[in-house]
Amino acid sequence: MTETHADTDQQEMPKVLGGVVPYLTVEGASKAAEFYKQAFAAEEVFRQPEDENGRTMHIHLYIHGGSIMLCDAYPEYGQPLREHAGYTLTLAVEDVDGWWARAIGSGVEVTVPLERMFWGDRYGEVCDPFGVRWAIVGK
Numbered sequence: 001m002t003e004t005h006a007d008t009d010q011q012e013m014p015k016v017l018g019g020v021v022p023y024l025t026v027e028g029a030s031k032a033a034e035f036y037k038q039a040f041a042a043e044e045v046f047r048q049p050e051d052e053n054g055r056t057m058h059i060h061l062y063i064h065g066g067s068i069m070l071c072d073a074y075p076e077y078g079q080p081l082r083e084h085a086g087y088t089l090t091l092a093v094e095d096v097d098g099w100w101a102r103a104i105g106s107g108v109e110v111t112v113p114l115e116r117m118f119w120g121d122r123y124g125e126v127c128d129p130f131g132v133r134w135a136i137v138g139k
Helices: 029-040 096-106
Strands: 023-026 043-047 059-063 066-072 089-092 109-116 122-127 133-138
Touching (some): 023 029, 096 122
Parallel strands (some): 023 066, 089 133
Antiparallel strands (some): 109 122, 122 133
């Protein structure tokens, strides 16, 4: 993890990987980051310290060659917690069985069982404890 400093101007920011970078607002960003390390082999590369209420405004993770960022809700600054709906984060992987087993072992809820789909790939969907839907797809 990149070292953080009290003065944000002195922090070394990690490189953002990938084209489109999801930024998730979840209840319990620190817990979500720990969960994503277990479920999706995330690597934490940056974290703002938690405030007096245990919230953090920014965590940057790398998952399977891309960046994902997350934070806690800050309704007092116009960033309330909203239900996660209308999107699925998709992991296109070579070892679909390994990724699936790791996610299942960490406690995700299966919403679409992993199976061969009509387009030829093996595909399944899960929902994490923070309400985010993930798809795992591969040959």
